[in-house]
Amino acid sequence: MQFTAAQIAMLINATIEGDANASVGSFGKIEEAQKGQLAFLANPKYEDFLYTTGASIVIINATQELKQTVSATLLRVPDAYTAFATLLSKYQEMATQQMTGIQEPSYIAKTAKLGQNIFVGAFSYIGEHVTLGNNVKIFPNTFIGDNVRIGDNTIIHPGVKVYHDCIVGKNVTIHAGTVVGSDGFGFAPQADGSFKKVPQIGNVIVEDFVEIGANATIDRATMGSTLIKSGAKLDNLIQIAHNVEVGNNTVIAAQAGVSGSTKLGNNVMIGGQAGIVGHLFIADGARINAQSGVSKSIKTPNTAVTGSPAFDYTSTLRSQALSRNLPDMEKRIKELEKLVQQLLAEKVNL
Amino acid sequence: MQFTAAQIAMLINATIEGDANASVGSFGKIEEAQKGQLAFLANPKYEDFLYTTGASIVIINATQELKQTVSATLLRVPDAYTAFATLLSKYQEMATQQMTGIQEPSYIAKTAKLGQNIFVGAFSYIGEHVTLGNNVKIFPNTFIGDNVRIGDNTIIHPGVKVYHDCIVGKNVTIHAGTVVGSDGFGFAPQADGSFKKVPQIGNVIVEDFVEIGANATIDRATMGSTLIKSGAKLDNLIQIAHNVEVGNNTVIAAQAGVSGSTKLGNNVMIGGQAGIVGHLFIADGARINAQSGVSKSIKTPNTAVTGSPAFDYTSTLRSQALSRNLPDMEKRIKELEKLVQQLLAEKVNL
Amino acid sequence: MQFTAAQIAMLINATIEGDANASVGSFGKIEEAQKGQLAFLANPKYEDFLYTTGASIVIINATQELKQTVSATLLRVPDAYTAFATLLSKYQEMATQQMTGIQEPSYIAKTAKLGQNIFVGAFSYIGEHVTLGNNVKIFPNTFIGDNVRIGDNTIIHPGVKVYHDCIVGKNVTIHAGTVVGSDGFGFAPQADGSFKKVPQIGNVIVEDFVEIGANATIDRATMGSTLIKSGAKLDNLIQIAHNVEVGNNTVIAAQAGVSGSTKLGNNVMIGGQAGIVGHLFIADGARINAQSGVSKSIKTPNTAVTGSPAFDYTSTLRSQALSRNLPDMEKRIKELEKLVQQLLAEKVNL
Incomplete structure (x- = not known):
């Protein structure tokens, strides 16, 4: 050009x-x-x-x-x-x-429905009853499972794997190696110490304008849907567990993880390597610092937390600073003990 | 149906x-x-x-x-x-x-031995001298290296890579994008500050009824085998280093990592994003909380630990709670210092 | 043989x-x-x-x-x-x-230049204007984007994805599933709470003798290059963000992450699951303990740090030990308060 x-x-x-x-x-x-x-x-x-x-x-x-x-x-x-x-x-x-056309060799099931102006790279697999919207670009070495629907203008980078029955919206970008729709981690403990798999029969819904980084994993729901709402941005190597809901325009930095059934509000910001335990609710606009470990729901919008376990940002910073003064505090206590013993001894002497 | x-x-x-x-x-x-x-x-x-x-x-x-x-x-x-x-x-x-049959195009070495009722998806690679048991299902875009043996009824999801010489048992499930048998991280420091690779010539053995999540990595042993024992359940994005042993029915949540040569007992439970340093022994039934950093062996069965570095669960929770009271403790020490100075001054005055 | x-x-x-x-x-x-x-x-x-x-x-x-x-x-x-x-x-x-020759089926663009004695595995994709040096070995199911250059003797394991325009040096090893050159995580906040993508038009340069583990992610620069310098060794599941520079012979253990634009010096050692925030400078020979969270530049060479947030190694260990004594310290303060109140009361009684 x-x-x-x-x-x-x-x-x-x-x-x-x-x-x-x-x-x-x-x-x-x-x-x-x-x-x-x-x-x-x-x-x-x-x-x-x-x-x-x-x-x-x-x-x-x-x-x-x-x-x-x-x-x-x-x-x-x-x-x-x-x-x-x-x-x-x-x-x-x-x-x-x-980028348009179908590179060969690729595998496209006869029941798949392909939109206008699409690209399917070599060695990509398009399963039965898949629907690809207009202008969808599927890079090489990609796996799109049966019944998956992908909306207009979405770009799927090389080596992405989307399991069966998942739904990906319009104008979505998914980077290389990411897995969408793998089984949630659900196992029921048995009397003999072993575990029995709980079937994971839900799916993942990725809404419009979402971007997901490389080598991330988003598990399908046990039942219903794991949901990544419109405009959310997820970085590399992120783990989203089964039945999680990620709110609109929520941003999650690399290597963070969200455990099962937790609901993140809109415009939440999660720092790198942070973790959030399961079954929590995180209010709109919450800011979770890098490496934080959130173990309780955050009910007040726009709350900032840090630490593992995570608490209010400002007070945690003060506690963290003081914990660096512990050797000094310990010395002051020792000194006080000496003086008080001295006072007590002198009182006896009086 | x-x-x-x-x-x-x-x-x-x-x-x-x-x-x-x-x-x-x-x-x-x-x-x-x-x-x-x-x-x-x-x-x-x-x-x-x-x-x-x-x-x-x-x-x-x-x-x-x-x-x-x-x-x-x-x-x-x-x-x-x-x-x-x-x-x-x-x-x-x-x-x-x-799901049965061989989808085309796929690559199956002539020396590979295939069981009854198997499925090999398109763009999957089956190396020399590979053995696939009965009812094995290999999804598309999968790499099975030379000499790998896979037992009956095992399911390998799309884009999994199993390096040469690894052994996968029966009734195993491995989710998309996971790598089994990559080189352990072994480098010998040289006098000039550079590093020389230590050849990693062992393998990985995954026993029966194991399930491994998506985009996890399990390194081959330097010599001998990295071992995932029967019934273990590993979540997404987990790192298992060379020569690690994971016990029977041990459960490891997403993004946790186990460093080289550590032996995990049976029925251990490891929370998400936890890390365990190398060459440790973790007793049967130990429970390691999410984001914990385990730096010492756990010798007593059924011990629960938390924190980084990790210690006994109950006492750590108490210390963590008190560390949130540090501003208050510091105030109390200051007050004591004032009172003691006052008492000392008055003593002089007497 | x-x-x-x-x-x-x-x-x-x-x-x-x-x-x-x-x-x-x-x-x-x-x-x-x-x-x-x-x-x-x-x-x-x-x-x-x-x-x-x-x-x-x-x-x-x-x-x-x-x-x-x-x-x-x-x-x-x-x-x-x-x-x-x-x-x-x-x-x-x-x-x-x-290992030499081109396995079929593979996809090699006509404009690609191939060196002597190379191997390209089945289902591998070699884009337009790619240059592969002599003795390069590309395992199956690999994606090499347009304009990528790979130096002599480099080994690319199965399922690696190298995005367009990246440069990989000589004698490099990249393990399975790793992604090189995915977009950096750059989004400009808009007035309505949504985010607009900042185009990531730089590349990644991986210099000679580098080894990168499995399922790692190395993002391309926003502009210019993300740089992995000669002899660096990176373990599995590592995140290297856009515009990061990793120094010569620097070693990074599994699941660690380095945020955008941070420059790591030479011979730095980073433990597993450690995180480093963006726009920092880490001096030569710094040692960053596992699970540390580095939030400030490290200006003195050979400094060792630990903790999250990370501080000097020795003093942090002392503070961590004392924080485990907090219940005891709290008891000593309570005792002092009792004694001082007693002394004060007796003074009044005198």
């Missing part, structure tokens, strides 16, 4: 300085870019690269002053970094939309 | 009320079920659905009273939920047993 | 006792080994097996005395275990080098 300075200026609402017909086909760092590439300059500290760059087009801040003439076509915008990021975002979207 | 009320009644030992020839082919929630579906009513709170459901057969509690006539055939049992779960379990087993 | 005692003696610099033409094709434990196998005896405690083993060749310590005649050919070396490990290491290397 080739774009002219005029076309890009329209996309990012820029003022053109130089040849409006200059064209580019790829991106480069300003210090390394070659003819036919687009670069940006956001930090004035690197201004000198502007005069030596091989880039054909450079996006710069409207306020950037020039000490010399520049061979590249300049596109001036209020914020060069944001404009560049916007451009990349649009470019990635276009590139993804252009 | 279609089943009549009479057939189902026999499977779950139920009393039939209504048409014994009513037949069903799938399951549904009582409030949504249609003709040809089976539902259940466990909670009397939802009794009203019994009179409006479209289900052809409903399993109900023996004690359930009826206020109106019901169009569905009723199957009465002592506990409707348990009967329904049992039925589902049998149904899933049957459905899995009916 | 068959090797004679004479050939093996040369490889490990051993003295031969017995038939120099005895030959072996595989390894076995001394107590189980059969004709045609090689075993070793390191621990004199197991000497008796030397007289009963079926092994054709046994490596023993130079100092090992014999009470009876031995039918196997003996290879004497200063340290039998080390010699055996060296041999295995060479054997594994040879075996890996002998």
Whole structure:
């Protein structure tokens, strides 16, 4: 794909300085870019690269002053970094939309229903009665189990496994290696010390605009659905147990885990490696610090907690600071004991 | 598959009320079920659905009273939920047993030995000299390395990777994305600060009736075997290091990790995100709380520990509670210091 | 492959006792080994097996005395275990080098450039403009995205996913299921509570001699590169966030996580399940204990820290020990309060 300075200026609402017909086909760092590439300059500290760059087009801040003439076509915008990021975002979207067709060999059950403009990569498996919406992109080496439904514009990265009967919404992104719909961890203890599996016959529902990172695991419900609500963002290596509900726009950082049947409200933020025990309720807007261990429901919205077990953020920080003073406190108690013994002895002597 | 009320009644030992020839082919929630579906009513709170459901057969509690006539055939049992779960379990087993054959394309080495009634999904790789027992089900996109042996009735979900020479027993279930037999983390420090790999030439043995969750990792032994003993249940994203031994019916929750050469006894229970350092011994029946960090062997059976570092459960809870009182304790010490100084000053004054 | 005692003696610099033409094709434990196998005896405690083993060749310590005649050919070396490990290491290397060719079906883009003596396993996907160096071994079910470059002698185990534009050096090993180059977790909060994705347009660079365990995740940079420097060793289930830099020969144990833009120095050691927050600097040689939560930069080289939040190792151990004495400290304060009240009361009485 080739774009002219005029076309890009329209996309990012820029003022053109130089040849409006200059064209580019790829991106480069300003210090390394070659003819036919687009670069940006956001930090004035690197201004000198502007005069030596091989880039054909450079996006710069409207306020950037020039000490010399520049061979590249300049596109001036209020914020060069944001404009560049916007451009990349649009470019990635276009590139993804252009991935279409069915690579061979792949396995697509005859009963599967495929939307318009989809992509199915090589070695991907599409089970019986699967429905793929329009513009769905399934990367290679992916497993989509029987009866799964995937909504429009959703991107499934390589090696994702979606078990049977799960539902994935529109505009969802799931990164490589993530497993959706594996059995919940349900075993009934038997008299002889062994465990009997409790069948896990529910599914997982991932709503629209959710993004899930790489190598995460989201278990299917025992009955009913494990639910990831619209706009939630889940990082890599996260564990979501059976029958959990993750609220709208809730954000969970890497390696955190949520145990069975816990309901997270909307706009909750969970730090990395935090854990939440099962059957709790976490109110809207709660903030759970990294590595926290939440063992009780959080009933007040917007509460911040930290520690394992987790308590109110501010008071925990004070307790943690004091616990670092324990050697000093112990010394003060010892000193007091000596003085009081002295006073007691003297009293006797009186 | 279609089943009549009479057939189902026999499977779950139920009393039939209504048409014994009513037949069903799938399951549904009582409030949504249609003709040809089976539902259940466990909670009397939802009794009203019994009179409006479209289900052809409903399993109900023996004690359930009826206020109106019901169009569905009723199957009465002592506990409707348990009967329904049992039925589902049998149904899933049957459905899995009916998955047979080799999907194409798959890769099966000529030296592999395949049992009766097996299933190998598309894009699965079966290496040289692999042995698959009877009724083994290998889902798509799975890698079974050279010389691996898998026992009867074992189910390997999509995208599992079993490295060469590992042994998996009978009636085992391994969920999607799990890796069995990757190299243990063994590196010998060199004089120049770099590390030299210690070859990991052992294997992993997974005994019968083990279940392992999704995206877990179980490293092969440096020499000998990493051993997961019969009936153990391991959740998602668990790390089992080289030469670890997991005892019979031991249960490990999600994201927990066990370091190299540690031996876990039988019927141990390990909470989520807990960690156990290497070369320890954990006695039978020990209970390790979520997020605990176990740094010493647990020699007494049935001990419960918590905290990082982990200590006796009850005393740790008391210490944790007191540490939340540290601001108060500090205040009390300050007050004592003031009073003692006052007493000392007055003594001087006397 | 068959090797004679004479050939093996040369490889490990051993003295031969017995038939120099005895030959072996595989390894076995001394107590189980059969004709045609090689075993070793390191621990004199197991000497008796030397007289009963079926092994054709046994490596023993130079100092090992014999009470009876031995039918196997003996290879004497200063340290039998080390010699055996060296041999295995060479054997594994040879075996890996002998894996060559392209298994079918696989998917190799026409624009990919393949080096000499490479192996590509079945169901592996090699994208457009990928470069594979000489002796690269790609196991089955692997995804190598567009424009990825992989250096000589690197081994990619089954089910690894490397996203587009990432660079992997020479002599690297990546274990099964690991994801390299997934999107960093970057979302800009919007006024309505939802999040807008920040495009992640950087890549991951994995330098030479790095080893990465199974099911780990290494995110691509937002811009620029996430960097794993030469000789670093990363264990299973590790999370490396966008724009992180891992120093030379730095070692990270299983389930640890490093948040965005943090720079780890050289020869840092990070224990299992530890977490490091974003935008920190960790000095060379720092040691971070298992389950630690590092929330501040570590500026002094070779500092050891522990705890969550993490502080100096020795003082934290003392505070942790004292926190276990809190019930006792609380009792001592109560006693002091009683005595001081008594003294105050008596003063009044005087």
